[in-house]
Amino acid sequence: MESTVAQKLDALQKLQAIDSKLDEIKKVRGALPDEVADLEDEIAGYETRIERFDESVKVINDEIAASKNGIKDAEKLIAKYGEQQMNVRNNREYDAITKEVELQQLEIQILEKRIKEAQAKIEEKEGSIEETKNLLEDRKKDLEAKKGELDTIEQESEADVKKLEKDREKAIKGLEDRLAESYEKLRNNVRNGLAVVPVKRGACGGCFNTVPPQRQADIRERKKIIVCEHCGRLLTDVEDEIVEEKPKKKRTTRKTTTKKKAADKK
Numbered sequence: 403m404e405s406t407v408a409q410k411l412d413a414l415q416k417l418q419a420i421d422s423k424l425d426e427i428k429k430v431r432g433a434l435p436d437e438v439a440d441l442e443d444e445i446a447g448y449e450t451r452i453e454r455f456d457e458s459v460k461v462i463n464d465e466i467a468a469s470k471n472g473i474k475d476a477e478k479l480i481a482k483y484g485e486q487q488m489n490v491r492n493n494r495e496y497d498a499i500t501k502e503v504e505l506q507q508l509e510i511q512i513l514e515k516r517i518k519e520a521q522a523k524i525e526e527k528e529g530s531i532e533e534t535k536n537l538l539e540d541r542k543k544d545l546e547a548k549k550g551e552l553d554t555i556e557q558e559s560e561a562d563v564k565k566l567e568k569d570r571e572k573a574i575k576g577l578e579d580r581l582a583e584s585y586e587k588l589r590n591n592v593r594n595g596l597a598v599v600p601v602k603r604g605a606c607g608g609c610f611n612t613v614p615p616q617r618q619a620d621i622r623e624r625k626k627i628i629v630c631e632h633c634g635r636l637l638t639d640v641e642d643e644i645v646e647e648k649p650k651k652k653r654t655t656r657k658t659t660t661k662k663k664a665a666d667k668k
Contacts, residue, residue, distance in 0.1 A: 408624040411638045417573040418598035424566050425595050427559045434552045441545040448538040455531045462520045469513040476506040600639040609633035
């Protein structure tokens with residue numbers, strides 16, 4: 403059986419009331435969920451940075467090891483050339499071997515310089531790693547504190563949230579898909595999350611723009627779904643302003659004295 407317009411409006415009002423309560427619970431949490439997410443991202447960034455530093459240090463250490471092996475190879479060649487110099491047959495061979503020895507000595511100097519530069523890089527990287535680790539520890543402490551605060555709030559409201567979410571599921575099932583989609587779209591497009599509002603004091607309860615009297619009359623009849631022509635919110639009811647009557651002042655009568663009455667008679 404298809405729901406009447408009045409029933410649809412009632413369902414929308416109920417759904418909005420549930421969502422407003424859920425919004426209030428979220429407000430209590432404040433910015434904590436975002437702060438927790440930001441800290442988790444920051445921690446992940448620091449951990450990635452430390453991993454990259456460690457990888458860089460490993461590469462530099464491999465370069466140092468290669469340079470040290472190069473020095474050993476050069477020293478072996480120098481020793482070999484030294485033995486060959488003892489058995490040369492002429493000056494030309496001696497000069498050629500001497501040149502090779504000098505080249506290997508120069509290679510050793512270059513490799514030693516590379517090792518020193520690499521060790522300086524490692525010291526710099528290790529300093530950055532230490533600094534990043536300290537930042538990481540501080541952020542982890544902040545995250546633990548924020549998570550503890552958020553967990554406390556969530557535990558306090560957990561039962562209410564679960565009940566409201568169940569109620570919301572039931573309420574949204576009572577709406578046709580097209581209307582439910584329109585409601586969700588409106589909820590996402592307005593700041594305060596109010597997609598369904600009444601008319602208060604002749605104005606839309608969402609954007610506070612005036613609603614014409616004829617439109618108010620149509621809303622009261624509840625025969626069709628009416629939206630605010632300014633903000634697009636669904637207008638489901640008209641709340642009449644209650645005017646308090648001021649208490650009437652009592653009339654006071656002046657009493658005349660007996661002497662005055664007697665004088666008047668004369």
